Amino acid sequence: xxxxxxxxxxxxxxxxxxxxxxxxxxxxxxxxxxxxxxxxLPRNVMWNDNVLVREDEYGIFFRDGKxxxxxxxxxxxxxxxxxxxxxxxxxxxxxxxVQIGEFFWVQKRExxxxxxxSQPLAFRDVxxxxxxxxxxxxxxxxxxxxxxxxxxxxxxxxxxxSEEIVDWLKAQIxxxxxxxxxxxxxxxxxxxxxxxxxxxxxxxxCLAKLGRETEIYGVKIMKFAGLNINMPEEVQEAINxxxxxxxxxxxYIQYQSGKAIEGIGAGAAxxxxxxxxxxxxxxxxxxxxxxxxxxxxxMAGMAAGQPAPFGGQPGASQIQCPKCGTAAPAGTKFxxxxxxxxxxxxxxxxxxxxxxxxxxxxKFxxxxxxxTGSPKCPACGAELPAGTKFxSECGQxx
Amino acid sequence: MTDLRxxxxxxxxxxxKIQLGIPGFRGYRQKEDxxxxxxxxxxxxxxxxxxxxxxxxxxxRERAGNALELDMMNDIATVISAAKTAESRxxxxxxxxxxxxxxxRVTDVELNTLYEFDLALVEGINGLGELCxxxxxxxxxxxxxxxxxxxxDIRSGLSELSSVFEKRITTMAGLGxx
Numbered sequence: 001x002x003x004x005x006x007x008x009x010x011x012x013x014x015x016x017x018x019x020x021x022x023x024x025x026x027x028x029x030x031x032x033x034x035x036x037x038x039x040x041l042p043r044n045v046m047w048n049d050n051v052l053v054r055e056d057e058y059g060i061f062f063r064d065g066k067x068x069x070x071x072x073x074x075x076x077x078x079x080x081x082x083x084x085x086x087x088x089x090x091x092x093x094x095x096x097x098v099q100i101g102e103f104f105w106v107q108k109r110e111x112x113x114x115x116x117x118s119q120p121l122a123f124r125d126v127x128x129x130x131x132x133x134x135x136x137x138x139x140x141x142x143x144x145x146x147x148x149x150x151x152x153x154x155x156x157x158x159x160x161x162s163e164e165i166v167d168w169l170k171a172q173i174x175x176x177x178x179x180x181x182x183x184x185x186x187x188x189x190x191x192x193x194x195x196x197x198x199x200x201x202x203x204x205x206c207l208a209k210l211g212r213e214t215e216i217y218g219v220k221i222m223k224f225a226g227l228n229i230n231m232p233e234e235v236q237e238a239i240n241x242x243x244x245x246x247x248x249x250x251x252y253i254q255y256q257s258g259k260a261i262e263g264i265g266a267g268a269a270x271x272x273x274x275x276x277x278x279x280x281x282x283x284x285x286x287x288x289x290x291x292x293x294x295x296x297x298x299m300a301g302m303a304a305g306q307p308a309p310f311g312g313q314p315g316a317s318q319i320q321c322p323k324c325g326t327a328a329p330a331g332t333k334f335x336x337x338x339x340x341x342x343x344x345x346x347x348x349x350x351x352x353x354x355x356x357x358x359x360x361x362x363k364f365x366x367x368x369x370x371x372t373g374s375p376k377c378p379a380c381g382a383e384l385p386a387g388t389k390f391x392s393e394c395g396q397x398x
Numbered sequence: 399m400t401d402l403r404x405x406x407x408x409x410x411x412x413x414x415k416i417q418l419g420i421p422g423f424r425g426y427r428q429k430e431d432x433x434x435x436x437x438x439x440x441x442x443x444x445x446x447x448x449x450x451x452x453x454x455x456x457x458x459r460e461r462a463g464n465a466l467e468l469d470m471m472n473d474i475a476t477v478i479s480a481a482k483t484a485e486s487r488x489x490x491x492x493x494x495x496x497x498x499x500x501x502x503r504v505t506d507v508e509l510n511t512l513y514e515f516d517l518a519l520v521e522g523i524n525g526l527g528e529l530c531x532x533x534x535x536x537x538x539x540x541x542x543x544x545x546x547x548x549x550x551d552i553r554s555g556l557s558e559l560s561s562v563f564e565k566r567i568t569t570m571a572g573l574g575x576x
Contacts, residue, residue: 073438205471208456
């Protein structure tokens with residue numbers, strides 16, 4: 001007894017009755033509480049030992065290896081064993097052994113922690129192919145069945161840090177998250193771009209699934225919060241590019257050309273020809289391989305010092321400056337090199353309404369928007385020559 | 399439901415019986431026993447809330463999760479959260495304690511009122527339990543449209559329970575115990 005008392009004092013025993021070895025009131029001392037989910041009374045229970053179970057604790061009484069009671073109500077409990085002082089020593093001498101009574105406390109409160117994927121999860125996405133996702137978040141858990149926790153999970157260790165449980169929970173969470181995202185992709189066609197809009201729902205789905213996995217061990221995940229699904233940098237960049245292209249109404253090649261021009265501008269501003277050359281090289285590398293003739297033309301234009309305007313139509317028919325011969329995309333009104341008015345493309349007739357010159361193949365007048373095709377009679381549908389005022393078939397006024 | 403006040407009285411041990419015979423201690427013992435009875439009753443009510451309301455709701459969440467009913471998940475989470483709050487409020491409510499020489503005394507009559515107040519909650523919780531059962535059956539049948547409607551009723555029931563329990567706190571304050 002005295003030995004135990006000394007040990008108890010050293011580790012901060014719960015005994016609150018000084019000098020009374022036979023009748024002690026034990027409680028879970030603060031020093032041993034903290035983040036521990038469970039604590040074992042560091043001595044065997046004696047006859048009529050009193051234990052205090054607080055509002056935020058469970059108490060479990062084992063005697064001779066059997067779990068006799070789980071105290072889930074706060075109170076002071078007097079425990080019954082055959083270990084009566086003095087008699088215990090006599091019984092020990094005569095019978096050779098004494099009854100073993102153990103007492104455990106388990107915390108009822110919720111513990112909070114963070115989880116995250118140590119390795120990125122490979123996710124097959126509809127838009128981006130295989131994407132490596134990193135997932136982070138917070139969760140809280142609590143012990144809901146202390147007896148299950150002790151018997152199925154931690155065993156009768158003296159002191160159990162919550163980290164041991166947390167490590168296991170984190171692994172479970174990642175497995176369930178992976179499974180849930182896969183299911184959402186397969187059954188709901190959810191892509192990585194949709195995920196940010198459904199984070200709370202995904203949290204709840206995982207919560208529902210995790211219940212099954214953890215409750216058999218007496219542990220329950222109570223809450224998920226701050227779920228964060230991070231895409232790798234290159235995917236994020238691609239998303240940003242896609243957003244920018246969509247906002248500008250251009251395709252990839254046009255976008256890259258524009259970026260290249262920006263690079264040239266910046267290079268020129270920094271140091272003239274050398275910078276511009278470097279920027280062009282960068283643009284060329286950025287554009288990548290296999291852009292086809294369109295990009296080749298655009299690059300050719302850039303190499304000649306006349307970059308295609310951003311948003312223009314690379315590869316479309318080009319016109320030449322009547323003065324210096326510089327090639328520029330069709331529609332350019334002034335030569336980007338010498339500023340001379342560019343020669344208009346061969347005219348293909350005039351607008352019936354405003355008389356503006358029409359280019360070959362134009363369907364609408366570029367000035368007033370009038371359709372350029374032959375007008376038709378609204379009454380009989382006969383095709384009429386441009387400028388006709390009455391239908392030659394039925395006489396209808398046009 | 400057994401009247402726990404009688405049960406606590408019947409189960410008084412020798413020590414408690416001696417305490418009843420000591421002048422000045424008798425009242426303390428009796429009030430303490432009433433508080434114990436009320437506390438036991440609240441634990442039972444909280445357990446009822448857990449088994450009849452919270453657990454079915456969690457099962458509904460599981461069913462909805464399995465069916466990938468994304469739109470429902472937040473609704474269920476809200477109701478579960480309300481049920482959890484109600485459960486812990488009932489479980490850890492004030493016991494009507496007053497000191498040795500308090501400015502306001504909490505008498506036996508008032509503690510009895512408190513007990514009866516808590517007892518009256520059982521009926522409401524039974525009603526909520528029925529609603530949860532219906533919702534669970536609908537979720538088992540995969541009819542989540544019906545579940546949604548049931549969840550609305552459960553939520554309003556829980557908020558009613560919460561406001562009734564709020565009255566208990568007001569009553570306690572009126573007794574001077576807070």
